[in-house]
Amino acid sequence: MKSEKLLFFVLFFMVLGVSAQNLHTQANAASIDNEANTVTGWTTNNRAIATSSAVNPFAGSFSISVALNGSTGGYAGYTFTAVVGEVYDISIWAREGNLSFRPAFANWSGFSNFSTTAITGSNWTQYTWSLTATTTSPEIRVYAAPWSGGQAGTEVLIDNVSITLQGSGADTEAPSAPSNLTASGTTTTTTNLSWNASTDNVGVTGYTILQDGASIGTTNGATTFNVTGLTQNTSYAFTVTASDAAGNVSAASNTANVTTETAADNQPPSAPSNLTASGTTTTTTNLSWNASTDNVGVTGYTILQDGVSIGTTSGATTFNVTGLTQNTSYAFTVTASDAAGNVSAASNTANVTTETAADNQPPSAPSNLTASGTTTTTTNLSWNASTDNVGVTGYTILQDGASIGTTNGATNFNVTGLTQNTSYAFTVTASDAAGNVSAASNTANVTTDTAADGESPSAPTNLTAANTTNTTTDLSWDASTDNVGVTGYTILQDGASIGTTNGATTFNVTGLTQNTSYAFTVTARDAAGNVSAVSNTANVTTTGTGVVDYTSENANLATVDWNARDLFANRNVGIGTTNTQGYQLAVAGSVVAEEVNVKLQVNWPDYVFENSYNLPTLEEVEAHIQANGYLLNMPSAAQVEQSGIDIGKMNAKLLRKIEELTLYTLAQEKKIKALEEQNKKLESISQKIAELEKAMEEKR
Template sequence: MIFKRVLPLILILGFPSTFFSQNLHVESNAASIENEANATTGWIGDATITSDGTDAQSGSFSIRAVSTSANGRILEYYFDAVVGEDYVIRIWAKEGPKGTVPGAPAFAAWAGMAGFSVTEISGTEWAEYVFNVRATTSRPRIRVYTSPSSTSTIAGNTVLIDAVSIVVAGSDTEAPSAVTDLSSSNTTSTGTDLTWSASTDNIGVTNYEVFRDGVSIANTGTATTFNVTGLSPETSYNFTVFAEDAAGNTSTVSNTVNVNTLAGTDTEAPSAVTDLGSSNTTSTGTDLTWSASTDNIGVTNYEVFRDGVSIANTGTTTTFNVTGLSPETSYNFTVFAEDAAGNTSAVSNTETVNTLAAPDTEAPSAVTDLSSSNTTSTGTDLAWSASTDNVGVTNYEVFRDGVSIANTGTTTTFNVIGLSPSTSYDFTVFAEDAAGNTSAVSNTETVNTPGVPDTEAPSAVTDLGSSNTTSTGTDLTWSASTDNIGVTNYEVFRDGVSIANTGTTTTFNVTGLSPETSYDFTVFAEDAAGNTSAVSNTETVNTLAAPDTEAPSAVTDLSSSNTTSTGTDLAWSASTDNVGVTNYEVFRDGVSIANTGAATTFNVTGLSPSTSYNFTVFAEDAAGNTSAVSNTETVNTPAVPDTEAPSAITDLGSSNTTSTGTSLSWSASTDNVGVTNYEVFRDGVSIGSSGTATTFNVTGLTPSTSYDFTVFAEDLAGNTSTVSNTETVTTSAGGGVVDYTSENSNLTTVDWTARDLFADRNVGIGTTDTQGYRLAVAGNVIAEGVRVELQGNWPDFVFHDQFDLLKLEEIRKYIQEHGHLPNIPSAKQIEEEGIDLGTMNAKLLQKIEELTLYVLSQNDEIKELKEENEKMKDLLKRLERIEKKLDVNGSSH
């Protein structure tokens, strides 16, 4: 990942800039900006040092240093400088593979320059480290350690450095010229190639920084080309470039190149057909059907196989008529779906088809004795002798005046009704077998009906019923009414108003009803003479409510609280819905973990310590409509709290006791995580901390005096061991030495001058009471530099995973209650007890590092807010497009 920044934001904030002169890091090696080469020239040390062409911050190479088991962990570089000159040293660095965890590489033990402090190299991503120093020798040294001294014999700890610049402060103020011909080529669905002409500068361009949609994505060094990868298909991007010189001067922005990526390659196969079926199977063929397969782009063809051999391609048609089969044979059919990219689905289910025997082609014999009897004005009885067939007659079809009026099956009689009085009719019959073979036409039987007037009304419908009722319609059905001649029509009424005539059909589909409304339906039967039946029974229909298709609103304020190492509490405001929300479904990292019903809170359990999780929520209503996804709530669980105290010290001892001091020592205490400090007490009063050192030099004691010493062990979580054994020390008598200060300091005849002054015991200037300190000064002190080396830890523990960073609200509450920051002494304490310079520097550095963590946290929140803002912008754009469409549709109506 490239170190990202948004350059316009930096310019707006008005960060101070310092201008530099020509880069003094001039050797031709892998870490040089202006003179890069596949070499390590100028870099020395006892670590294994190589040029690395696989992982560079800019250009093509970086320098890699790897620790060895023979205490080889140093990478260093000397440069020529002017004593007293100010320099700005910029180095890009990152952690590589680790032999120990953490590897903890660092810039340390620099020589020949003032203003440097030990700086840990943290993280596996490239980051720039900037040092403002003043040369104190003409040949200063830069040094990098692959790991701390505690792991110096562990091989494999790795650090990489690149883009080193060493420049004199304050001379170069001219920015490079802007790039004006940025262009793109070879654009694909996921990338593009950017090129531009070189920028000019009074000293020299050292880097080009490439931005995509305003966000930095790369530093190319002096290269004027860059291959962009990782883009999304069918997406528009804006690219710009800034030129930089070694002094940090930046050109104005280049021209903007808009790149539209191509559509992505289709590699997704269609879904398999799972319902291949057959119908209309004969002795020589069958009809295959199946449901359409789905595909991310579209299915373009189905290939049909019979017994594993391809027999057809149907295009997008999901049916196929198979022909050319053999009678009484079993066949296995399968289908594959294909898309335009040639992706093929898995094989479908297998449909086994057994063809029928060979067809019957012999027709039955013709009926020759069709006759009629019992003829009335509206009907007659037909009869005939059975036809013969090689297999068997299965049906007789009766025709009146050439029109089919009935199929009697194997029955050789038929009662004809519905005839008109005083009318002549011609009847014929055809015999049929199971194979569909039809006999020749029978003899014609002519029937003349007598003329009788019709005055009889049809019977009333008594079983009018409804089914399939929806919010807007229902299906009405009833049994046929009877009539002496024949029913010719049914008239349907809704709430007493005629709505339809169905002819002789005894069903009617009612449409156009209103939801949640009651209707009364009735039916009247009519015959050809206009006789009307009594009213039918009344069928009351209650239409259903209109279906709910509106989804609930999305949750927008999902939040978490009470986060522990294994759980958190989620809460959100209720979603709104036109009918009502019935459930909220909670997702963790895209996987459903709970349904809360109507509850808008959920207690998440079973999380892992020191882990990041993303939570979202969907609202659902009773109709199954689901809201859009909620905002994402990211929860970072803390580490498991350390509550175990270190073991007590049992072998505290003393040695080298004099009249004013003694040396204490003890064996290391043990702890489940690690001991971070030992606090030493004299006669029950704390006199100092040794950090992780198990020795402590006590000074400032009184001769011929007995003292009781004890020690407590502490860990990073503040757990303290029980008290150690008590070591009693009795100082020896004084030696009677008269020091210079107490006897000679006020004699006007004495003036001491020395090139080097050494004191075996304590020194007091302006005072005879050093209070046990090696140097006591009653007055002000001026010095060009003061070096403080503590026995205890410097506060890099702030960056450890176990460190408990107080929340800002907790800081505010502490300040309100105490009037000063936590772990910082109050004004009253300093007035009463004074302050130790080294301890205070450590406390101040801790506060600086804590402030850095707060700034990083605030930056993450700003980034999340920006992302949410972009999502809101996209949503507003979609809403505007929807409104425009609604306006257009409204105007068209």
């Protein structure tokens, strides 16, 4: 018999010496030496499913199928234990499935010189590599389809996977012995073993646990083991050995000696009986009961109030309960326990209602009374709750010292029926069931809102002009009326605002042009911005100059020195024409001058930059152009053709348009800057999205 065993081991090691060990160790459908109808050892990402397939395997009865469960990037991977720097020969047979899209061996990790290898054709083909390990856990991956393309069901099959250490013979070196074996948590039938890991030249694959020299279990590398099925009050000797993939077994660890515990007392005492309460007051009661019995001995009792433990005794069968609330019902029970921790069933229930004490203590005053959400007729009150020796039952709300309502404990109240623009003082008191009332809270002072004013003032009446000169006139009118109050008036000259008053019903107009007709109107406004209809129109024509020196009788006299004397005329002057058309100076022909200084008799348009100026919207300007064919507040071609233009007035009108354009430009510049800021933020967000997409693509 001994000679047969010796022969077996000689043959075994001879075989190991001539062929390298296959590191594809799991029993699965692609294993050469240990085929099984499983995919043990192979894992997939969430884009693929690996299954055992019996359809046209390369060898044996099964191969492994890797199929997409989505549309892209599904793979299966296999990780094995390697030595960094060692070269491994890897051989895998593969073929395309019935539905395929560019399968490949790709993205292997833990190797220094691997490159993607495409899998082509429906016939089984061998693919081989000689790769150097860069980690102790390199991974092989087979993709059913690349990250772009494929569909659910796209398939690739692999078989006869072989992984061997290049140029090596069998691993004959056993792992080191496990060390520091200890036992903990020992009970009557179990104990927990733990030890320090062994080391190996290739790698430890598992441990065998021995109880009194006989194997009772293994681990796949874990250094802990839970021993069960032991006998109480019994001694055991435990050891552990380590093994590697080649089957080499280490020497035994140190011995962990264990003696199991003796089975505990698991019989609970009998339930206490005849639990009664006596001497109950407003806050206390006395409990007593008949003692329990036990197979070993009762060690104490637990008293429960409404199911919750409130105390224990060390064997006494009485207990004084304190800290109760007056006029309150309680349910008491008692349980017995023994030294082993066994607890009896609960005793009968003793129901107790404490007495009621006379309550003459008022609650504390409510605090932090505040009002919010005030409108024209309502406000919301809220406050911090009061405290009481027994309990607050409600609150009374007082408005200017008179009660307007109560709550049943709520600390908020909605006040209604108030008068707009009126001040109120609110307080709150708390009360308890005995009728005790607290002091008043702090005062919350509230003034209700004023109702929105949507009513315009009446139009000003009886607008008249007086004291008109060649450049000024005085306007006056009768005051407008309003439901709230008139805050001011706007004076309009030929329909355009030339000024305002803060309530005065007179206005001095200046800057007029002599011998010119004007139409004045006035509107009233209130604090809400409501504007009245226009008043009646006051038509005004300014006076002329009145200087008289020149007459037609002396116009052509040789004695008149036109080169050296000033020219004065008390009527109109015509040069090259006798028809002045009512103008003080008419020239039939061109006029040349080194300088023309126009003394303006008009309101210079700096009023455009005043806050009260009503700048027309661009929509209003466009509508006017479309309707009339010329700019708002400018003369039309027909008007110029008929009446000509006043240089001073026209310059003022042109400046008004320039100033309006300036305001439009400034507003547009603000919008452009705001859009530029928004664009910068969008560009920043776009750049971050691009960086995230790039990072995600790189991870793939």
